[in-house]
Amino acid sequence: MRVFITGGAGFIGSHLAERHLQRGDEVYIIDDLSTGSMENIEHIKSHPGFHYVLDTVTNQQLVAELVDLCDATYHLAAAVGVKLIVESPVRTIETNIRGTEIVLAHAAKKRKRVLITSTSEVYGKRETIPFREDDDLVMGATNKGRWSYACSKAIDEFLAIAYWKEKKVPTVIARLFNTVGPRQTGQYGMVVPNFVRQALDGKEITVYGNGSQSRCFTHVSDVVGALMKLIEHPQATGEVYNIGGDQEVTILQLAERIKALTDSPSPITFLPYDKAYEAGFEDMHRRVPDTTKLRNLIGYEPTFGLDEILNDVIAFQRTKRT
Ligand code: UDP
Numbered sequence: 533m534r535v536f537i538t539g540g541a542g543f544i545g546s547h548l549a550e551r552h553l554q555r556g557d558e559v560y561i562i563d564d565l566s567t568g569s570m571e572n573i574e575h576i577k578s579h580p581g582f583h584y585v586l587d588t589v590t591n592q593q594l595v596a597e598l599v600d601l602c603d604a605t606y607h608l609a610a611a612v613g614v615k616l617i618v619e620s621p622v623r624t625i626e627t628n629i630r631g632t633e634i635v636l637a638h639a640a641k642k643r644k645r646v647l648i649t650s651t652s653e654v655y656g657k658r659e660t661i662p663f664r665e666d667d668d669l670v671m672g673a674t675n676k677g678r679w680s681y682a683c684s685k686a687i688d689e690f691l692a693i694a695y696w697k698e699k700k701v702p703t704v705i706a707r708l709f710n711t712v713g714p715r716q717t718g719q720y721g722m723v724v725p726n727f728v729r730q731a732l733d734g735k736e737i738t739v740y741g742n743g744s745q746s747r748c749f750t751h752v753s754d755v756v757g758a759l760m761k762l763i764e765h766p767q768a769t770g771e772v773y774n775i776g777g778d779q780e781v782t783i784l785q786l787a788e789r790i791k792a793l794t795d796s797p798s799p800i801t802f803l804p805y806d807k808a809y810e811a812g813f814e815d816m817h818r819r820v821p822d823t824t825k826l827r828n829l830i831g832y833e834p835t836f837g838l839d840e841i842l843n844d845v846i847a848f849q850r851t852k853r854t
Pocket of ligand 1: 613614615653710721722723724726727738739740741745747783815816
């Protein structure tokens with residue numbers, strides 16, 4: 533199989549590329565290194581089946597060629613990370629919507645398979661958990677920058693479904709919940725790499741708000757496994773699937789767990805959301821996926837528990853320091 537991965541030098545994209553190469557597939561990636569990095573693909577760069585182009589997904593000509601050349605496309609290129617989104621809303625909205633439009637438009641020519649990665653962020657401020665794929669989405673006000681990410685990804689989903697219904701392009705949508713693992717950077721605000729770095733540095737572990745907000749973390753390897761099954765599954769076409777973990781943890785518990793696992797002297801401190809992000813920032817209080825649909829289709833079962841996920845990130849950050 534020949535696959536095209538947009539955002540292939542990103543955290544998830546690089547793991548996906550690696551797994552396809554291990555399986556003997558040929559992998560083409562495009563990445564503008566805006567949030568991805570060469571470091572992420574250093575170990576696969578010289579693999580004979582790996583081909584990379586450093587460019588943006590808005591380069592139509594290039595996307596057209598690569599979509600055409602490959603059997604299937606994973607569209608992962610996007611502006612990600614709450615911090616980045618709050619700081620650069622124009623880039624978030626434009627990159628997320630334009631990139632998806634371009635990928636789908638070119639896939640439509642020969643009806644090539646496309647997997648669009650979306651986000652649990654689309655559930656917005658919804659309070660009834662667990663979140664199911666057919667639940668209503670509850671968006672915040674448009675003057676709160678954070679929700680532009682949710683809305684831009686929701687538009688991507690509408691587009692993907694529209695291309696399937698109207699133009700018979702086989703698309704599938706994966707809504708990713710908090711995905712973590714080696715190579716994820718804390719630079720764009722993600723909590724696990726941030727806490728691990730702070731703990732290893734002996735610096736304050738900064739919990740935003742009061743730490744009662746919760747998340748379910750999934751190891752990137754479980755996510756990649758699910759993506760690979762979804763893109764090939766004929767019954768997945770035109771459908772949306774949650775991909776997430778099954779262990780809910782509050783952010784304060786997470787900080788305590790990372791402190792314990794790293795044996796760190798770091799104090800745990802609290803930072804108001806206004807200071808961490810921007811005035812009036814709204815967080816999601818609980819975010820828990822219902823993964824029944826995915827389980828029924830591909831037998832999905834997360835294989836990494838929370839401690840295993842955290843230990844993997846800790847080990848990765850430790851080796852980076854030596
Ligand atoms: N968070 C935190 N400290 C940090 C980074 C994030 O307390 O240094 C919190 C953040 O406010 C949110 C949760 O951790 O409630 C998860 O944040 P992340 O940005 O990783 O993902 P999100 O679930 O918000 O997309």
